[in-house]
Amino acid sequence: MKLASLLSVGAQICRPGSDCFSNATSRFVAGWAAPKFDMAVEVATQEDVQNTIRYANEQGKPFLAVSGRHGFTKSLGEMKNGVGIYMRQMNDVTISEDGKSATVGGGITSKELIDHLWARGKQSTTGACECTGIVSPMLGGGHGFLKGRYGLMTDNLISTDVVLADGSAVTVSESQHPDLFWAMRGAGQNFGIVTSFEYRIHDRTPKNELWSYDVMAFSTDKLEAVYEEAERQRQKAPVELGHWGFIIPVPEIDPSVHTLLFTVFYQGSKLPSKYTDPFHALGPIMSTPNVTEFPGFSKVLGMDLSSPVCQPGGPSYADYPVNLSSYNTTALREAVDILQSTPPDLHFSSMLIEGYSGAAVRAVPEASTAYPDRKRGILIGNLMNWPRARTDLAEEARRYGMRIQEALVRGSEDGKLHSYVNYAAGNEAREALYGYEPWRLEKLRGLKRRYDPYGRFNFYLPVEGEVMVEGVDGGKSEL
Ligand SMILES: Cc1cc2nc3c(=O)[nH]c(=O)nc-3n(C[C@H](O)[C@H](O)[C@H](O)COP(=O)(O)OP(=O)(O)OC[C@H]3O[C@@H](n4cnc5c(N)ncnc54)[C@H](O)[C@@H]3O)c2cc1C
Structure with missing residues (x-):
């Protein structure tokens, strides 16, 4: 099979050394291991994707879809001599x-979709970071600032065109291949490549287009007080309200210690003082209130195109995430103490605490999608960070990350690890990612045998996968 002759005019084969190859294969974050490609195909049509997969199958080569290049989970490193499908x-x-949905290409990024919709008076749930892809977050669930109003990204998926492991193409929706549609919404990277999808979109209105916020900084001795108040607010939070915490050394404040950056945000032109006064009373080091339109909000939190997370070649990091249903300040303290005890090479490791409204997420029946964790809407990322060149630090980072994760899990309601699949390090038991109810993994594995019997889509947290290193549910992480 001569691939070049089968590709559309807009497509190209990218060989190592070319700009096209470098665009397709360079990573924004270096996780434990990045996928290794020896060629990439910049595709322009669904047929290009089909032909590239057929070519890879014929050559016996692994392949992987590449969109925003922000995937960082360990199993991506299993890809060797692969074909990147850019x-x-x-x-x-x-x-x-009718203005109620949009047909979107499978390689779009967050910012491209946000800007396109916003310019036309629309919005939908999109990720917090401007430079990640849309499809991969959506296939694993998809969290964003608007999820309380519109549900997860995956809840807004109406139908999708997917190329399967054998190169055939199907459209999946509630009425076409409904079982596969169920699986695509929570475990989708396991099943195919999305070339386009129909997405529910919503009108932006004068009432919901401005976002008011207050970015505060606290010394970490205020951790308990801040999160006791955050928990009080969370229990009765309106859909407009959210909290974002980031515990990291802040050079402008004191590079030698971690600081708690805590943002209260509100969808509306004025942030009600009842949500900020209790935090002001705790004596923040700084408080910066302001207002922005929705597309400007990623910048407020350092997740826009100009921020470090959107520059290729950043430091290595691995996330040891935990989903929670409430804040336990004793466990948080234990976790932050471990974070603050990291050695100098891991000093810029951080904890990200995303507490957005989850009202519309919880309104969707639990069993209706493969996303397993609608009640645990607080996402904690334990982001172990080390210089890219120091691959020798990965193991030490893992041990610290897992100790922090374990501290949070010990303080959680059921004492079990629940991790958002798109934040996962890769060492988690599959139940922690895809759900503990036995029927979930049984169903996913049955569908996997049907749609991907040879495991061609096994590079992103495979449902059949083994636990790659000992994890919270089966191992130790002593220093
Ligand atoms: C800085 C940062 C911010 C983040 N913010 C959020 C957030 O706000 N909300 C959230 O939910 N997640 C967030 N994530 C996690 C994010 O969902 C995952 O990292 C995701 O895999 C990134 O997708 P990508 O397209 O950018 O990366 P890629 O590395 O290009 O893709 C990751 C994997 O997704 C699969 N894939 C990619 N494109 C397709 C396709 N078209 N069809 C099928 N499979 C495909 C492939 O298996 C690929 O290996 C964030 C991650 C980072 C690093």
Whole structure:
């Protein structure tokens, strides 16, 4: 099979050394290991994706879809001598005549979708970071600032065109291949490559287009007081309210210690003082209130195109995430103490605490999608960070990350690890990612045998996968 002759005019084969190859294969974050490609195909049509997969199958080579290049989980490193299927050209958006949905290309990034919709008076759930892809977050659930109002990204998926492991193409929705549609919404990276999808979109209105916020900084001795108040607010939070915590050394404040950056945000032009006064009373080191339109909010939190997380070649990091249903300040303290005890090479490791409203997420029946964790809407990322060149530090980072994770799990309601699949390090038991109810993994594995019997999509937290290193549910992490 001569691939070049089968590709569309807009597609190209990218060989090592070319700009096209470097675009397709360079990573924004170096996780434990990055996928290794010896060629990439910049695809422009669904047929290009089909032909590239058929070519890879014929050659006996592994393949992997590449969109925003922000995937960092360990199993990506299992990809060797692979074919990268670079999706970024496929980023068109067409809004339907009734204005209720958009048909979106499978290689689009967050910012491209946000900006396109915003300019046309629309919005939907999108990720917090401007430069990640949309499809991969959506296939694993998809968290974002608007999830309390509109549900997870995956809850807004109406139908999707998918290329399967044998190169065939199907459209999946509630009425077409409904079992596969169920699996694509929570474990989708396991099943195929999304070339386009129909997405529910929503009107932005004068009432919901401005976001008010207050970015505060606290010394970490205020951790308990801040999160006791955050928990009080969370229990009765309106859909407009959210909290974002980031515990990291802040050079402008004191590079030698971690500081708690804590943002209260509110969808509306004025942040009600009842949500900020209790925090002001705790004596923040600084408080910066302001207002922005929704597309500007990623910048407020350091997740826009100009921020370090959007520059290729950043430091290595691995996340040891935990989903929680409430804040336990004793466990948080234990976790932050471990974070603050990391050796100098891991000093810039951090904890990210995303506490957005989850009202519309919880309103979706638990069993209706493969996303298993609708009641645990607080996402804690324990981001172990070390210089990219120091690969020798990965193991030490893992041990610290897992100790922090274990401290949070010990203080959680059921004492079990629940991790958002798109934040996962890769060492987690599959139940922690895809759900502890036995029927979930049984169903996913049955579908895997049907749709991907040879495990061609096994590079991203495979449902059949083994626990790759000992994890919270089966191992030790002593220093
Ligand atoms: C800085 C940062 C911020 C983040 N913020 C959020 C957030 O706000 N909300 C959230 O939910 N997640 C967030 N994540 C996690 C994010 O969902 C995952 O890292 C995701 O895999 C990134 O997708 P990508 O397209 O950017 O990366 P890629 O590395 O290009 O893709 C990751 C994997 O997804 C699969 N994939 C990619 N494209 C396709 C496709 N078209 N069809 C099928 N499979 C495909 C492939 O298996 C690929 O290996 C964030 C991650 C980072 C690093």
